[in-house]
Amino acid sequence: MFQNPILNEILTKYRENKLAHAYLIETNNLDLALQDLKELIKNLNCPHNFTSKCTECNLCNLINLNNLPSLKIIEPDGANIKKNQIETLKTDFSSIPLYSKFNIYIIKNAEKLNASSANAMLKFVEEPTQGILGFFLTSNKDVMIETIKSRCQTYTLNYETESLNSKLNISNELYAEYLKAIPKYLEDIYSSKIINHKKTLLNIFPERQDIENILKIILAIYYAYFLKLNQKPYDQNLTNIYLIPDNLQEISQKLQIITKIITNMSYNVSIELILDKFVIEMRGTHE
Ligand SMILES: [Zn+2]
Incomplete structure (x- = not known):
């Protein structure tokens, strides 16, 4: 279980087989949200009754090393997320995941998708492919491209902000x-x-x-x-x-x-x- 109710809700939906195929998560701390998502993905798929310290399974170990083939985290390359980053993602996800139920992508700073990369992304969010799960992380959903935003289930995930x-x-x-x-x-x-x-x-x-x-x-x-x-x-x-x-x-x-x-x-x-x-x-x- 997570302290955050949003993450628990996604976990519950997963167990009930009611997941959306793409989530838009607006957050005041992208790094913490990304870490929490990785924990969530371990929790969803770990074959060893997941605990936060699991080092028993390939899945948790590979996620810790940022090396799980079925989990791709995309961040802006320069000022934008580029179309070729999305094309690479599509190629990567043409194979069936080995350790997890889904191929999962996380787009960090999703507001940096420009028209062409968002367009390339549409295939994933418009005609959801079986076995692909997506998370768009953004600090401001109001500036996100509408075609993506409208096709995601949206959550807000905020953290204590006092520095x-x-x-x-x-x-x-x-x-x-x-x-x-x-x-x-x-x-x-x-x-x-x-x-x-x-x-x-x-x-x-x-x-x-x-x-x-x-x-x-x-x-x-x-x-x-x-x-x-x-x-x-x-x-x-x-x-x-x-x-x-x-x-x-x-x-x-x-x-x-x-x-x-x-x-x-x-x-x-x-x-x-x-x-x-x-x-x-x-x-x-x-x-
Ligand atoms: Zn594990």
Whole structure:
């Protein structure tokens, strides 16, 4: 079961054999919606009583690797989705799917279908072919080409929108400055033997509040990786800030360390001591 009622509804329709052949999903977060759709497709087809951690079956493994032949995800090539991308899709889907019941396409940024690519797409949505299921993802269905829109069943799939900088109550500019400093800081912690990295950070951000915000962002980055490794929807904007190796145990340990350090910030402990402790503990659990 999904937390989102829309996904549950599609799941139920599938089980009752009442699926539409094409769905238009308007969403405020295309990346999360795409991840959720992939989970849905695993859930529909997994032969191993699907759980989000299934690594037992070819289907779930291939979807995780973005390599399932019967699942094609199309994104704009440049400014538009091009007609030849749709032609390739048609060729790909001329064979019968191996691990899933349907050949499934997901068109991300479906509003970027232009007249000719939409026209090529019509074959799929106008005379639905048995065994082909489609999802059009868009952030704004009002600008989507009408011929496609009118032939889809439409849903809205919205996610919590509050971004990290509004949660931390800081300006976009300050947030951007933090994001510039964080990768360098983490890189320094993990790459060199000296402990005195606090200066590099404190020289730029002498205020206690800044350091607390930075630690909260680092916590959010590790948490995003934690979600990713557990195959839950995660914020790619966060994982893009800094690359962390896929090691669930290490990530869990670091989440505990960072949480404890942030709690220490609220006591009257010197910021220099806190940062020293942070560096030692983070390094101690580093592979
Ligand atoms: Zn599976």
